[in-house]
Amino acid sequence: GSKVTNKFEGTWRLFKLLVPLDQDPGKDFLDISDALLQQIAKVLKFPVASLLPREAFSVVRKSFDARKRVKEPKFVHTVDVDVERLISLQPRTRDFISRLEPKVGLVEHMQDRKDCGDLISIVRDYKETAVKGENGHSILSGELHQIKVSRKPKIAVVGGGPSGLFATLVLAELGADVTLIERGQPVEKRGRDIGALVVRRILELESNFCFGEGGAGTWSDGKLVTRIGRNTGSVLAIMRTLVHFGAPEQILIDGKPHLGTDRLVPLLRNFRRHLQDLGVTIKFGTRVDDIVIKDGHAQGVTVSESADKLRLRSQKMEYDAVVLAVGHSARDIYQMLLSHNVELIPKDFAVGLRIEHPQELINSIQYSELASEVARGRGKVPVADYKVANYIEKEDLRESYDPMVANRSCYSFCMCPGGQVVLTSTDPSEMCINGMSFSRRASRWANAALVVTVTMKDFEALNYYGPLAGVEFQREFERKAAMMGGGNFIVPVQTATDFLNKLSGSSLPPSSYRLGVKAANLHQLFPDHITEALQNSLAKFDNELPGFICKEALLHGVETRTSSPIQIPRDILSYESTSVKGLYPVGEGAGYAGGIVSAAVDGMHAGFAVAKQLSLFHGDL
Template sequence: MSQLVQISILPHHLEDEDHILQKVFDKVDFRMDDVQEWNIRKRSIDARQKKVKYNLQIELWLKGEEIPKREIFKIQDVSNGKEVAIIGAGPAGLYAALRAIEGGMKPIVYERGKDVRSRRRDLAALNKEQIVNPESNYCFGEGGAGTYSDGKLYTRSKKRGNVLKAMEWFVDFGATPDILVDAHPHIGTNKLPQIITSMREAIEKAGGEVHFSSKLIDIRHEDHRIKAIQIEGQDWKEYDNVILATGHSARDIFYLLHKRGIKVQAKPFAIGVRIEHQQDLINQIQYHGDDQNPYLPPASYSLVEQVDGMGVYSFCMCPGGIIAPCATNTDEVVTNGWSPSKRNNPYANSGIVVSVSPEDLPNYDPRDPFVSLNFQKKVEQDCWIAAGKTQQVPAQRMIDFVKGKVSEDLPKTSYFPGLVSVDLNQVLPEMLSSRLRVALKTFGKKMKGYYTNEAVLHAPESRTSSPVQIPRDAVTLEHIEINGLYPCAEGAGYAGGIISAAIDGINCMDRVIEKNKS
């Protein structure tokens, strides 16, 4: 069994193995001669004190101990295996397909959007010409929303499944092994598409199928069992098991399920704005003035505050990042953030959002499964109207927003389609804007320099999670009323981010495999 040792070092010692080992052996009662192998198991930055440090967890194997070998993903032929339908080729769908291959089943993946390469043209049209393709955008297409709107791999869902396995599969398909070590691993939007492509090629090589531009338009169930699905332009196809991994923005799926008598329900979500600062400022604040240290990465931050009974917090913080237009329909505007692998853009952006429960909404009706969704849609449409019915976004300098003053001008930001100066207090619902005003001033006290008129609010940040949940059994992971239907990951309300969605995809497929064996 290996030995784990915790040490702290200054940033410039990060690549100094002799220094690291000296710190280790100052803490243990054995010497280097007793060690056959060692590595850094976890690495994180500790910026709580004036002197920034790296915290390292060192794993050592003494001589005579068996060093476990990591299993690489193995492709096996499942051409003749039992078929299982997977709706959506985001992280949940892809990982469910890979797990199906491990379990000897044949995955048939249906993705409404395009492959990663073809998606690029639609994203370019969205950014440069403000043309929204409802089936191919930042949310829909191979790899899901995370492929081109970030590559963060950290998750708080430690109890929901095998995080290490999900991370190791990313390495198997091309990610750097550093993601297994860093406390906040990140691949980057520039590198993630090729990894996603490698996963799809492995699925196809094993005999599985991945179909693009294949939108689910109908579903059939009888006697509380799934019977068949219909893909647009195709005949009905029968399946005993369907994993529904459609993502948080596939609103048509929620309406389809409701129409077919399959229970959906409103759930809590969060909505607010995306704020952009200069990355140099965030570095200076977080690293206590040591912002030119070449051994420190672009700094991130995490903020949270309770305001009048609702949480206000930072979401999907992107160091060295870019704000992207993420609408999925022509009559709305949506923002999100992403970072390249080097995180070397001059801006830092983060969602600052307010937690909202269905019961908080002015038109709450416990019988209405779409009360949260309707609120989300109205905010997006109001922002679209305020920006002139374009993919520009309504925007305001931070202090101007708190004071209720329209900004006389706006600095250049990373949001390519452009900004329209408005008073966001007149655009966003008061329940959001009032809490954001209080929280921003408080955040400025927690991070000296954060509250500045050089920071710009872009509205809205609205796709933090699904506003609708597709309820499932906690044990079987099947829909509570329909056997064989597996609501999965973000779109069903059971994940938040690439890794937690991937884990949920694995978990759902595990249940399918278990049922198929019984």
């Protein structure tokens, strides 16, 4: 039978509370404005909004809706009602609560609202109860849970991106002796290296847009959206931890939260200090070249350090477990794993081009007359973004039906409003790009990847077979793009209209890319079926976003590293590699995440899983 719930306990969650743009105070995301209080009163059917105590309500989500189909632009809120508090502060609401009924998508009753603190407090609470439960001591007495093992387990976490950082945090909080090994540099030095790349064309092979503290997403737009569910406990714990390290609380509520590089850098510095205070050894400029494997067990790593561009002697270091959180640009690591017969499975991903428009154009496509209110990120109306997707059906192709083109998805990816196109190559002979932005998203440009899914069929069509087929496939187009650009990190570009008409020669609109662009026949970069899929979809996107194809729309090549081309199989519960004991492949590079938040969640889960194996953690994941 259905669970009997007490309406006067827990939380009622109210969805889709609409406040018109002109009635939004626009100051604080956490505010219960007068207009919002009116909406709450309406749902509760409470006659006098002003008699409702604001303290009983909290905004859990706020997003802006200015779609063409809606008549009036507005903010859409989700609000939680603390029922006991509400009734104690305003007893007259009791009758109204008693009449409140759950309605799908509008009102929900949560007897035990899933709420959690940041990861640090979660782990500390766990330790406190675990210690208390076992021997009656508080954690403050200094007797930690780990007293059970004869010595602290020694763990190497390889890679300081979101997955590696969160795995390190969990393990260190649970009392392990963790060494975080990162081939790149700390954010301060990495910032200078990226500056040298953008200004003087010097690509540091180990410290760039992909490698270094914070991982690939540090010089990025810092979008914190994820497909794994905003309200899950895991995502909330990650978001709260980011707030703990300095992210604005707004990210907990904003429907499309993002940080921007300027906020990520100080956040990562705070993260680092916290880990160091916990006793974590952090080795920057240290690359893992090999894993020491004996009798099927990972027993340590071989590293080489870099100093002043020199690679110093390699050194062997012993560990009880190795967490591999290297991201998907560490191609040398895939090769190394293969040499140890670690199973690697090629996986589908997507490739394509990055399109850039003037941000004002995207604002006007999305907002019409409201566009003038955007005021480059300073007003209430957020800088416009977009998300488009197209599934190519057989019928779409009409006269030119090609089975290689049909049944593919093409979609926009990693859209950066008010951002810039950046170079994410890790090797000068290869060219690949991505997008980044600062927190205010105030640049004149809007860019997004337009990518098409590719599978083993595509790799084999170019004679790439085996576990690294996808990597070879990526590399082929990165090299081709580098050649089309003519070297020196110059990006090959083509106007969207020329790309559609397979033409060249139109005059180029400006680009945000700092190292220069060169006109090229991007329609000849990919195999025909990929180009056709992009062309077919571009035309559809223009129907959805009229004006998307225009003379200012500039395609940049090439976008290849959308997600990992490989998965490293691991046990579903222990996260241990199915090929090597004591090795834990995590994050995007291992094929278990795509994006900052999902990588962080995977790292966090892996941290608990490893701790469980090493008897540092006895709870449920």
